[in-house]
Amino acid sequence: MTQFWPNAHALVTGAGSGIGAATAVALAKAGVRVSVAGRRLDALQAVARSLGDHAGAIASIDVTDGAAVAKGIAEIEATAGPIDILVNNAGKAGSAPFDKTASTLWGDMLASNLTSVFLVTHAVLPDMAKRGRGRVINVASTAGLTGYAYVSAYVAAKHGVVGLTRSLALEYARRGVTVNAVCPGYTDTPLVAEAAANIVAKTGRSEDEAKAALAKVNPMQRLVTPEEVADTVVWLASTGAASINGQAVAVAGGEVFTG
Incomplete structure (x- = not known):
């Protein structure tokens, strides 16, 4: 059974979908109390309703704006308490x-996918270290482990x-905090649906054919599910993963190997 600290509180960014x-x-x-953040308040509210008694705060935050992040984190913690688990999931893709x-x-790709992780983590991690407990899980991508054409940014x-994950893992290893990354392959999310739509527009293929082309890089010949990525995040957030630190865990059916 996956275990967590008593009254553990998690913040998930980009929590409106996928x-x-x-x-x-x-x-x-x-059993974790979960606060959700993102840009689309209606989507966040819908997700929060599905969390039942474990719903924490809801915050509409532009994670690329340092002032907005600081204000949002302060409001979340005032409502739901200190953050023990941070899941940096917000991001977007452009090709x-x-x-x-x-x-x-x-600039947009770096701000949305990298600077956002810096800003939110910077607002949360020091307090985790002071309290001597915390988990930071960054949702990266297999794109953080290998190269893909046409998406250099x-x-x-x-x-x-x-790289940031590995550096912070070493810096905070003796302070009760672990920092890891999850690196999904092509996952059945709105981001991949958008990528498939671009393939349809440029090639005239059907949507099913476009998704099949994306799935082809996975040795299992399918898209990863959001739930498979979520299960990996939950494990890394648990007390049982206390010795897992600085790792980039690929959830990609064997597309890439780490080690």
């Missing part, structure tokens, strides 16, 4: 050939997330 929503639900089912990758796309940002 992996974030699945993670919030999985943590609540495990373009490198020679057509504008500085605006580059996204790949660079996700590699940065893995």
